[in-house]
Amino acid sequence: MPVNATGGGSSTELDRITISNVAKANHLYAHAIMAWVFLGFVMFTVARERLWLIGLRQAWTLSTPNAKRLSSRTVLFLSAPKEALEKSNMSRFFGDGAIRIWPITKSETLQTLLSQRDALVEKLESAEAVLIHKANSRKTRRTIDGRNSFRFSYSDIPDLVKRLIRLRSKPKVFPFGSLLDFRYSKKEDTIQSLRDEIKEKEELIEEMRRSHEIGEPHGAAAVFVEFKTQAEAQRASQQVASSNPLALMPRYTGVKPNEIIWDNLTLPPVRRVSQEGIANTIIILTIVFWSIPSGLVGTLSNISYLAENFEWLSFLNNLPDSVIGLLSGLLPPLLTSLLSKDVPIIFRITAVFSGAATVASQLAEHLQDPTSIPTLLARQLPKSSNYYLTYFIVQGTTSAADNILNYTTLLEYLSFEYLVDETPRQKFNRHTSMKGIAWGKVFPKFTNFAIIDTKGQAYTLALQHLLTGVYIAELALIGFFGLRKATGPSIMTGVLFFATILYNVLMDKYMSPLEKFLPADLVSSAEAHDETTPLLSDAEEGRGNRSTLVPSPVAEHVIKPTAQFFDPRAFTSYNYMKSWIRDEEDYDMDEQEVPEYTEEELERAYLHPALTSKTPVIWMPHDPMDASRNEIRESEECGLKATDEGAWLDERRIVHWDVHDFEKVPVWKKASKY
Template identity: 35%
Template sequence: MANGAFFTQDGGGHRDSGSTSGQAILSAFIPTFITAVIYIAIFAGIRNKYSKIYAPRTFLGTVPFKDRTPQERADGGHWFRDFRQLPDRFVLQHNSLDAFLFLRFLKVIAGICVVGCCLTWPILSPVNATGGGDSTQLDRLTTGNIVTKSHWWAHVVIAWVFFLGIIAFIAWERLRLIGTRQAYYLSDEYSSLLSSRTVLWMNAPREACLPENMEKYFGETAVKLWPVRDAGDLEQLVETRNGAAYALERAELDLIIKAVKLRKVNGRANGTSEVEGQHLVPPKQRPTQRETPLVGKKVDAVESNRSTTVELAERIDARRVAPSRNVPDESAVFVAFNSQPAAHRAYQQISFQPRLPMQDRFLAVRPKEVLWNNLARPKAERLSKASLALTFVVVFTIFFSIPVSLIGTISNIEKLAESVSWLSWVNDLPPVVLGLTTGLLPPFLVSYFVSYVPKLFRHIAKLSGEPTVPQAELKTQTWYFIFQVFQVFLVTTTASGAFPVVKQIFQNPASAPTLLAESLPKASNFYLTYFILQGTASAASNVINYSDLFQYLFDDYMAKTPREHYTIHAQMKGTPWASWFPKFANLLVIALAYSCIAPLVLGFAAVGISMYYFSYRYNFLYTKTTKVDTKGEAYKRALQQIPTGVYLAELCLIGLMSASGATVQTGLMIVLLVLTAVINFLLDRMLKPLELYLGVDIWQKLEVPLLAEEDNIDPNDEAALHAASHARRLGLKVLPNPAPRILSDLFDGIISAARRQAQDWLTDPTARGEDAEPLKDDEMENVYLAPAFTSKTPKLWIAGDPVGVAKQEIEADKAAGITTTDEAAEIDEDGQLHWDHDFDHIPVHKKPARI
């Protein structure tokens, strides 16, 4: 549950006289706090022993030396000092832009909650407490205690200030993000990459994909073109060939170990010649496998896999040169330009499917990110796959409410027992057991089920036709946020808090408005437990990450070949942005939705998110690597999702005030809702061009003459040209003349300040990376071709042995055309494998290409 969330549902478990008491909160807090303390204590005790799990970024060979986090210093300094002293920008400089922005997102959420506390606690808490109602305990601090209509004025004023302030902050933060991303794109390390000046176009006509037509379709600045050809069944053949090669590797190692052990059993440890050793394993004891799994005939595993590997390699070579591997009538094409500005202008201006209701071009795509099966799909197939995927997600999200609702009723099992006779035994349970059942069990169960949802959505997104892994991740992020809000917030709250209310409304329909006004605040109060769970056990579990530890220990024990051991030690956990951003965006949505209804929620949310911030900060500094690079797009989408919480908060207040008969206050809240929606709509419209094209001043200078001619602007009026350039990008040409210029200056000032700050961080001498080495001609020719056309038979890695069987197998493989080595690994006289943990010596280790 390190990556899962505890989701709490309760509308009033453990209430005295219908009010929420502190007993349920303590029942959840005490065990989770104890669990968190135990987790942290265990982590502190085992961290240094299992540095592969808890500090791989300090030493692992797959992490470039320049990007490693400092280890414990020679003067005896503790790792916690580095953790405390290293700034967040270290993550930007040595991990990724996305990781840095995710930490910023957590700080943004916590900051919004703290500001909300400063606004709501001094004003709304006493207003609610003196509202004239008869609520007791914690319910007295919610709007459920308000009877006097005039008390709602305080909520109206706070709502206008707080919610409009949040919208203004989002605008400011999105502008700063634009500047930060611009600095990232302009940094020497990024701009030197081939991918930074390469654009992918989808659904391009065949003529545009031919090299001889490159200049005609893409202009004089295009320097290289890679069309996407029909791969047919090549990818499946390559996968099968690699599987056979790795099976051969395992079989050969089995043969080596068996020969060494047989020599020891025969008592000839020191007297066996190499020739004799090669025949130590009788034919009947050689590794075998079935031709067909389970039911097939047993065959020699070494000889069978060797012949299969060779046969498939020959078939792949023949298929690659077949005439059918041509460019389809409608395909995709990668085009590299002579400069980064040229690539950005081409991305902005050239489109082959302008009316296609889905993105048709992508900037700065790296070869390792491409989902090659999805590229050469006709637009009709892309649209149908995307529609089917969306339909599945919608249906799944709706029907998932059935198990969530059933789980949600557990939190109200005490009240349910009053209506259902066969549950009467529940009332006989000890208070502690009942508290754990209603406060802890529901969030645990929902967490377990919900943790698998982003994995399913990610798989569906890849099947939906997205051309790259980052695009599939971003689509998953959107889907999962909607799922979180609908299921974890709306359905969960309704399923738990509304059950006792429904019964009373059925008995007395006229009491509906009053009952809803009282019960919604009570349901929201239990979200205090929600954030307690988040800030204690879940955050601590995120650090100890025991599931990864157990998996590592088990996999390392089960690994057989040197390659398998190396793979386990070399791999690092990635950063599933589509799981993380929606989870915490939804936490903020919940906090905002109940900010004026139950102000205490904001305080608990601030503490819980702060704990998570420290746990993720540790992970980014010591354990995680960014495998999916959205270049800041994931954070932008998360910022766009924050207003959902504002809308829900305003709608809740409108319903509560309306049910209380506060007509004027209700009208003002409706005005605020409309105003919020209009401001957010205009904000999205104005910022979309800037966020999409990331226009930079040094690139805009090339557009000035065109703007001067088209807009009848004096070419000598630099200020007017500057404003016109930004106004065009902001889509503000229709507004009166001063407006675009004022907004231009305001926006540009914020963007420029953020860009300068990020540039200072990225050009820090201690953060400079290695320049990308220029690609060789043959590498340049194949860099954007599908691996199905270029991948070679894997180089096999077995272990040397004192008997000489490994040398025999290397020669046999060489004769068949398969490269094999026994470097940096050996089998000792007891049959145990030893391998060199220095990755520079590993024959199958390759430094990732910087493309």
């Protein structure tokens, strides 16, 4: 800032401490040096964080509780040929370490039947809820003989009233049925009709499951393969399993059953590749075309120039300075914040457009002297960076409050809980299902701010995204120094640019495999040693305690963090990270259970849900009139399981379920730690 302020330019106010105020070429050496220092520090930090993540990922993944999980020994292979789906060919494709396979093929008809069955169950539960609600109304109670007034029950309700409170609907019309038949057909009992339809779907589903065979998938299949050990799974995921370049690719380790989007597993390889290309094209086009509204917003930051050069905006000159400052300083960042919230944009090029209004208005004046145009660009375009200062402030102060309040989800929860959800299952799902996050919109935005709260592979991707900012900064400086005809600073920054490219290539070449796969030597070593084996050698222990002769507060808060940051080789190794995890106060590795599985759990773990999904239990709330008991009996007579455990109707006829004891809820299932 002092260098900029004394740069010899004519800028005023905030612009005076920006690079646009530097007119003396020699002053730009300071910026070139700071580019080396600052951007070099950024690159060092990215490298250090990637090393740290590699060590942490290895230590966590190879810990006994994780290594013994089924998912750690299982590999997902996509685009599987028919031969790879047969158990007899398991060793041929996946080696002697493979012990079990789960083939996944298309089952669209079966999935459709399951969706229809589950929809019918939901309709039946809604109809039962309406019946129970009506049966407990005051109007229904008044129809009961006074002799039973001490204890009302559903059986005391007159038959005529029972028929009136039950939902009735027109029967389904066949395609060739006449309109007259539909108009005069007798209405059916809705509940009984739904029960019959569910049973029909059940029979069709079971028949299709019995006749289910693997046809010729033409690569539109996938296969999960379980191996004896985690080391075998890692080796299989890194080997070439087929001479066909598209077969059994890509492959993934550590996939849990509840993370799978089953429809995506059976995409043909050609379609998968083409869809990836189409998606990337759409993203690029979105970036390009969304720069138009972003650019229009950016021009508002130079509203005074617009008012001077566009006659229909001249009235803005009559506004008070405070209003103009508000419109040009606060409004553009607010609008940009709204755009970034509502549209999944990846990058914005507002910096160009923010100075575009000023530049465009002055270019016309300098067309007669083209040699002055570079000077004009060098003076005006850097001012656009002030726009981002305000944007960061607005985004930083508003997004946190917005995310904490999360008013849309809060209002949805409160309103749906009492106005929409009427069955115990709907209330249970509303209470227990976490709302998803649109990561495609949220993650890139906060990556730009270098604020990440994940420590998985997404963190590595975010670190790589940060290098985009490094490249843009270097190119912008090279262009600016060139416009200022500062040869020395231009050369220094050009060398930095090529050094960054070399750094990026080498980092990706040597680190990407470690970020994607687990080293075979570490996996084998981890399986050979137990959790009580000492992890750090004496030398490593010494590196971790270099500050023993320094006063404790200084060592703990200054020297140790500094050493850990600038010596990643010592403090990001597998052994050090595993020791760090084991010593963490909030996590006790010894308390983590090593999962054990029954044979049935193993057989069903990665089977397609269409082959294993059972008809949901009909869940209704218990009520004072015992109408639920009558409906349970009738449902079971039809061959459907039903219950009213864990849910009830209160005196105001509002449905509740036992939120304090999930194990009493019939739809709750204990999840296996796959």
